[in-house]
Amino acid sequence: MTDTTQTTTAPGSGASTSHRALSRWFYSRPRARLGALLAFPLLWLGVLYIGSLVLLFITAFWKVDTFTSKVIPSFTLYNFTQILTQPAYQLTALRTIGIALAVTLLCAALALPLGLYMAKIASRRVRMILAIGITLPLWAGYLVKVYSWRLSFTNGGPLDWLLAPLGATGPGYGLGALVITLAYLWFPFMAVPVYSAFRQIPQNLFEASADLGGRGWATVWHIALPLLKPAIIAGSIFTFSLSLGDYIAAQFVGGKTQVIGTVIASNINLNPPLAAAFSTVPLVVVIIYLFLARKSGALNHF
Amino acid sequence: MKNRKALLPLAVLAAGVLTLSACGSDSGDAGTGGITVPDIPMATEIGEGEGEVNIVAWAGFVEDGTTNPDADWVTAFEEETGCMVNRKVGATSDEMVQLMRTGEYDVVSASGDASLRLIAGGDVQPLNTDLVPNFGNLVEGLKGQVYDTLNGKSYGVPIGRGANVLMYNTEKVTEAPDSWAPTWEADSEFAGQVMAYDSPIFIADAAVYLMATEPDLGIENPYALDEEQLAAAVELLKKQNEIAGEYWNDALKAVSSISTGTASMGTGWQVIVNLAQGDGGPVEAVLPQEGATGWSDTWMVHAEAKNQNCAYQWIDYASAPDVNASISQNFGMAPANELACEGSEANIAHCETFHATDEEYYENVWMWTTPVEQCIDGRTDVTCTNYQQWTEAWTAVKG
Numbered sequence: 001m002t003d004t005t006q007t008t009t010a011p012g013s014g015a016s017t018s019h020r021a022l023s024r025w026f027y028s029r030p031r032a033r034l035g036a037l038l039a040f041p042l043l044w045l046g047v048l049y050i051g052s053l054v055l056l057f058i059t060a061f062w063k064v065d066t067f068t069s070k071v072i073p074s075f076t077l078y079n080f081t082q083i084l085t086q087p088a089y090q091l092t093a094l095r096t097i098g099i100a101l102a103v104t105l106l107c108a109a110l111a112l113p114l115g116l117y118m119a120k121i122a123s124r125r126v127r128m129i130l131a132i133g134i135t136l137p138l139w140a141g142y143l144v145k146v147y148s149w150r151l152s153f154t155n156g157g158p159l160d161w162l163l164a165p166l167g168a169t170g171p172g173y174g175l176g177a178l179v180i181t182l183a184y185l186w187f188p189f190m191a192v193p194v195y196s197a198f199r200q201i202p203q204n205l206f207e208a209s210a211d212l213g214g215r216g217w218a219t220v221w222h223i224a225l226p227l228l229k230p231a232i233i234a235g236s237i238f239t240f241s242l243s244l245g246d247y248i249a250a251q252f253v254g255g256k257t258q259v260i261g262t263v264i265a266s267n268i269n270l271n272p273p274l275a276a277a278f279s280t281v282p283l284v285v286v287i288i289y290l291f292l293a294r295k296s297g298a299l300n301h302f
Numbered sequence: 303m304k305n306r307k308a309l310l311p312l313a314v315l316a317a318g319v320l321t322l323s324a325c326g327s328d329s330g331d332a333g334t335g336g337i338t339v340p341d342i343p344m345a346t347e348i349g350e351g352e353g354e355v356n357i358v359a360w361a362g363f364v365e366d367g368t369t370n371p372d373a374d375w376v377t378a379f380e381e382e383t384g385c386m387v388n389r390k391v392g393a394t395s396d397e398m399v400q401l402m403r404t405g406e407y408d409v410v411s412a413s414g415d416a417s418l419r420l421i422a423g424g425d426v427q428p429l430n431t432d433l434v435p436n437f438g439n440l441v442e443g444l445k446g447q448v449y450d451t452l453n454g455k456s457y458g459v460p461i462g463r464g465a466n467v468l469m470y471n472t473e474k475v476t477e478a479p480d481s482w483a484p485t486w487e488a489d490s491e492f493a494g495q496v497m498a499y500d501s502p503i504f505i506a507d508a509a510v511y512l513m514a515t516e517p518d519l520g521i522e523n524p525y526a527l528d529e530e531q532l533a534a535a536v537e538l539l540k541k542q543n544e545i546a547g548e549y550w551n552d553a554l555k556a557v558s559s560i561s562t563g564t565a566s567m568g569t570g571w572q573v574i575v576n577l578a579q580g581d582g583g584p585v586e587a588v589l590p591q592e593g594a595t596g597w598s599d600t601w602m603v604h605a606e607a608k609n610q611n612c613a614y615q616w617i618d619y620a621s622a623p624d625v626n627a628s629i630s631q632n633f634g635m636a637p638a639n640e641l642a643c644e645g646s647e648a649n650i651a652h653c654e655t656f657h658a659t660d661e662e663y664y665e666n667v668w669m670w671t672t673p674v675e676q677c678i679d680g681r682t683d684v685t686c687t688n689y690q691q692w693t694e695a696w697t698a699v700k701g
Binding site for chain 1 (some may be wrong): 394396397399400403418419422423501502543546547548549551553555562563564588606665672674675688689690691693694696698700701
């Protein structure tokens, strides 16, 4: 692309004759032009990104020396049979999907009222403050955030202290703590698209609804929600797939909760093929999720 | 799908990667069950230093004063020998094994659950202990152990050892326990507040408890379990899962759990107890009557170490009484060198805390050893379960 512009802006310079020939060659061959333009991103996507996934997938069919845990390249379906037949693996996969769905629902339930308030009610100043508040979790280091949640859930920690007047205690480490922590971590990915979708809904739609006798909730339910659906689904792809792959939060606040990520982490050194095979589980789940999202029409504007 | 054509180059690239990876795979030696050790020559002399040495070690083993100005024994070594030390901190045994296989490191501080894998994998070389003058002063209990000596060849120089003790929060547990029972039994009064170690090797802890409580199983060594014995251990661990509040694999995480009382009791290291006590945490530890598992670390040298001379110089330097004392006091373990227990009040007190020369104490401690198919308790009529099976069992335990 740069070559073409150069030759048109500086036609007289001697050095550009070869450039001109090159651009002429490209001009008559649209496919080569496209190829040259996309070569670098394709190399990136194809070799580094897809390629590493393909390599991972191949490893899943290999096995390891039972003693030295060195990988032996020879075809076997053992790893996949293990995953499909062992109750522990099935349970872990189902639990992780459940956690990811819970996190997604929690994020959506928090993002909707907040988005509505920010887009339609709040003053400019309050909106700015809230926008900073929502994106704040993105600014801090991941481990710092997870560790601060670990401290919050500690026995006798801040959460217990806050709940003490109500006669209750915090959930302690476990599934509940894990869902809350993950929802905190990934909330911006849901809140930002929902907020911007709310902003795009014209004010007169709300007015028209009110004129026709629609009360607050009826308007949100019948007018806003259908228009927000694509944004919610787009946000849910992030919250869902990020929760599916996370394992550090599970180690810090999950107590004894085992998720897909922790199984992969504990096998990655001892049994890489099994870890590779198990890592295809979230991959398949996300592909199914994307397929469903696409069917709903939410990805049409991509 | 209007952009199908755009996918074509992708497919071509993917196919290219596939072919490349198929060619690049190194078939290596086939998987075998028993301990067949590759024949690797031993060094005969120490020559001129190469100018540097690359070490994979546990945090606190190789310190140059950057993490703590008081902990520095690397600088003196560098000045003395001209060998610059490049340290890489390993987080787990499994990671250390993986790192050593890259061939980029000369020396590793291997724990017993890693050492046999390194030896059998041909990743480390037998050591000529004549070239390590300080080897002679190492405590007897650490020499020639099953995890670092094979066929009469020594592959490791001991650094130190420690037991996996029973830690407890004195605010929650008022009476000092003398048994592991409250951490295993379903009717434990500390249900929901028990912490356990998160690693397949923890299966051995269950086996140690079974040795004391169910002698009918015939477990002689917690690292030599046949399938039936492994199943019994897994069953016990699943029972523990019901009363466990948390699994830990990060020492600092364990410190916070036991100090705050989130966990009332559970398995831990002496160093965790020390850190907790240092912060004023109400934490104590005991070695229960059933015995315990433990670990012993050794320096090992890569089979094709690029800096072999510096590697030998490092190992001898780190085994000297004063350096060994510094390492073991910094990390919180019993030093391997007897002389590291002499010379100063601190040294004597430290060795007392960690029972450094108390062989009776360690008689009841089963040092981490990689479980292999050849039963290391001497049985020949059965096949024992290997570490792979332990790893799979561990996933099942956690559900």
